[in-house]
Amino acid sequence: MNFFYFASPSTFYRLAGILAPWCFAVAAILGAAGLYVGLVQAPTDAQQGEVYRVIFIHVPAAWMSMFLYFVMACYGAMSLTFNTRLAAMMARALAPTGAMFTFVALWTGAFWGRPTWGAYWVWDARLTSELVLLFLYFGFIALGNAFEDPRRGDRAAALLALIGVVNLPIIYFSVLWWNTLHQGSSVSFKGTSMHVSMLTGMLLMAFAFWSYSIGTALARVRTIILERERRTRWVRAL
Amino acid sequence: MKPRTRRAIWIVSGLAALGIASALVLNAFQSNLVFFFTPSQVAAHEAPSGRAFRIGGLVEAGSVVHEKDALTVHFRVTDTAQTIPVVFTGHLPDLFREGKGVVAQGRLMGDGTFHASDVLAKHDENYMPPEAAEALRKAGHPIDKAAFAGQKGKS
Numbered sequence: 001m002n003f004f005y006f007a008s009p010s011t012f013y014r015l016a017g018i019l020a021p022w023c024f025a026v027a028a029i030l031g032a033a034g035l036y037v038g039l040v041q042a043p044t045d046a047q048q049g050e051v052y053r054v055i056f057i058h059v060p061a062a063w064m065s066m067f068l069y070f071v072m073a074c075y076g077a078m079s080l081t082f083n084t085r086l087a088a089m090m091a092r093a094l095a096p097t098g099a100m101f102t103f104v105a106l107w108t109g110a111f112w113g114r115p116t117w118g119a120y121w122v123w124d125a126r127l128t129s130e131l132v133l134l135f136l137y138f139g140f141i142a143l144g145n146a147f148e149d150p151r152r153g154d155r156a157a158a159l160l161a162l163i164g165v166v167n168l169p170i171i172y173f174s175v176l177w178w179n180t181l182h183q184g185s186s187v188s189f190k191g192t193s194m195h196v197s198m199l200t201g202m203l204l205m206a207f208a209f210w211s212y213s214i215g216t217a218l219a220r221v222r223t224i225i226l227e228r229e230r231r232t233r234w235v236r237a238l
Numbered sequence: 239m240k241p242r243t244r245r246a247i248w249i250v251s252g253l254a255a256l257g258i259a260s261a262l263v264l265n266a267f268q269s270n271l272v273f274f275f276t277p278s279q280v281a282a283h284e285a286p287s288g289r290a291f292r293i294g295g296l297v298e299a300g301s302v303v304h305e306k307d308a309l310t311v312h313f314r315v316t317d318t319a320q321t322i323p324v325v326f327t328g329h330l331p332d333l334f335r336e337g338k339g340v341v342a343q344g345r346l347m348g349d350g351t352f353h354a355s356d357v358l359a360k361h362d363e364n365y366m367p368p369e370a371a372e373a374l375r376k377a378g379h380p381i382d383k384a385a386f387a388g389q390k391g392k393s
Contacts, residue, residue: 045365047361047362047371048333048361048365077249080245080249082242116332116333117331117359118329118331118359119358122273125271166257166260170260177264178268179272179294183362183363185363186363186365193363193364193365194364194365194366198365
């Protein structure tokens with residue numbers, strides 16, 4: 001089998017159709033396990049009490065918001081260099097999920113900030129750069145749809161996605177580079193400052209969000225393929 | 239050269255140029271991107287004078303004094319090197335505690351006290367059950383030793 005076999009929209013359409021339900025099933029199982037560990041098994045926090053449990057949604061959503069943008073930009077770069085149709089469609093399919101996770105991170109953060117910091121929102125470097133990420137996602141979606149010809153929209157949006165990559169290290173390192181109200185990272189490559197069952201719940205939720213993101217992206221790319229290839233013989237034969 | 243190689247070179251060099259440009263811009267705005275100034279920075283006159291700004295640090299243990307009206311509170315903010323006395327009238331956040339992180343917005347008066355209009359609590363990135371925190375405290379390792387990890391400009 002050729003390595004590029006699944007780079008053709010018609011073959012990838014079938015592959016995505018098989019994979020997507022499995023992704024949703026894995027997401028549901030991991031999500032249920034993560035919520036059980038996070039909300040039932042994990043102990044109360046010494047400092048914040050029960051309110052810290054927002055972390056089980058907040059941190060995985062924030063991770064996904066950044067990671068999905070990175071993947072989206074990689075697909076954008078691929079579509080610009082190799083002029084591949086499927087990569088551009090995948091970038092478009094990821095954007096709404098990424099924007100959703102960015103919004104969830106900001107929204108849960110606001111409701112975490114009010115009881116702990118004493119404010120829903122502050123203009124510190126971490127919060128502001130995450131808000132910029134949300135607008136980058138909106139810009140990507142809007143720019144892609146602003147052209148009559150979807151291939152031109154692909155190119156313009158991919159370019160915007162690549163420019164926005166600059167924001168990712170700013171979000172991630174903002175708490176190290178500047179004084180921020182937002183606390184530093186609890187989990188890094190060097191280790192963690194979290195109790196082990198808290199960390200387990202958070203990682204389970206993160207993997208659930210991963211699986212969900214792959215599932216939604218595959219389901220969405222199927223509709224994009226159908227829409228763009230509607231005049232081809234294989235779609236008519238469906 | 240293949241067209242796709244040329245496009246790849248364009249993209250990589252464009253990203254590199256963009257990265258360098260944003261690094262320079264961020265470096266130039268370094269001082270404007272801080273959310274608060276530490277007491278050491280205030281002592282070194284790095285904080286803006288004549289307008290409101292934020293200070294951040296730890297609430298010095300044993301420094302919190304409530305006035306009779308129960309709304310006005312005096313405390314000292316420290317970064318273990320320098321200390322600033324703060325006066326605040328209003329509602330304190332739940333996590334405001336002695337030895338914990340705090341960020342106060344207000345003005346520095348001529349007598350060196352900081353008149354705060356807003357007080358925010360800054361918590362750290364350590365999460366542990368109360369028993370673990372108690373054990374650490376007994377062992378002589380209070381968890382807030384590094385409560386302000388990630389703080390820039392500490393002297």
